[in-house]
Amino acid sequence: MERNASFYWTLFRSTFALSAFTVGGGYVIVPLMKKKFVDELGWINEDEMLDIAAIAQSSPGAIAVNASILIGYRLAGLPGALVTILGTILPPLILLSVIAVFYEAFQDNEYFVALMTGMQAGVAAVIVDVVMKMSLGVVKGRDPVAIVTMAAAFVASYFFDVNVILLILICGVVGYLNYLYQKKCAEKKEAAK
Template sequence: MDSKAKRYLTLFLSTLEISAFTFGGGYVIIPLMRKKFVGKLKWIDDSEMLDMTAIAQSSPGPIAVNAAILIGYRTGGIPGALLSILGAVLPPLVIISVISVFYKAFRDNRYVSLVMSGMSAGVAAVVLDVVISMSADIVRSRRILPVIMLITVFILAYFLEVNIIFLIIAAGAVGYIDGAVRKS
């Protein structure tokens, strides 16, 4: 198999694997993608990952699918993007198709709900872990503005539940002004 075909195959299998583990909402895909594409495969770096997250969450559609499209496009252009959409969609499509036959039994099964409950704690730990790593990187950059923005946006998003699109636009504007001020 040539290296291009191999790259496409790795992309497809990676998005498939990640999608099969995206429990608990779209944000869970961030630590999973970071581990795979930043850490293991080294196809992108952390700042590109954050850019992708910003684009993924301010576009319509599920964050997990949007993030898969971005990594697919980055790796293999439009064919790569189509392949990663397929990888992201197949696990939920197959799982729900199968479960729809006996979904009432699945919903009420005690063992399933015990596994899901324990898993929700694991999911929270996985997302907290990536937050700790990324916040530490920002603090280590030794610039005061990013730290202030981190804290301010967190308060606005978590406690005041300000709309995410608004926060992204505002943060982009602050970045733009900061860049312009530092240039002059």
């Protein structure tokens, strides 16, 4: 796509909107980004999105900021990264500035609490939708190592609260060992010929 003003505007608008609606922080923004940049705009592919999520998670700082830097950089280098950073930090900056001023009033306002609760239910639906599609993709890939990794990582993270960085490190090692194994198998096949 052409990197003109309308491209940068779409990039800014997309990250701004995503950041403005991502209640809950942390990983929540990843499925929303996937929905926007992979499914809707088709600017990056699903594997790249998952890699971006893994890098964002393993780097210092907020995941939302890290992931948006990676997406901006992928699409348009440093200028792209600047645009996505701005789009991501402006909504919380504006919102929290207002809240800091009217702090006591907001806290007990039933409409404000209701709005946030409703948005949370909506966000949960988006994540469940994305997860259903993505996990089906992994299962359809028919790679037993990938399927077992996914199931084990889920159990470890959700039920046992295992440290996420540790999980990512372990899964990276599993990926590396699997790569060595596949390579060896390929070499054996080659030798048999």
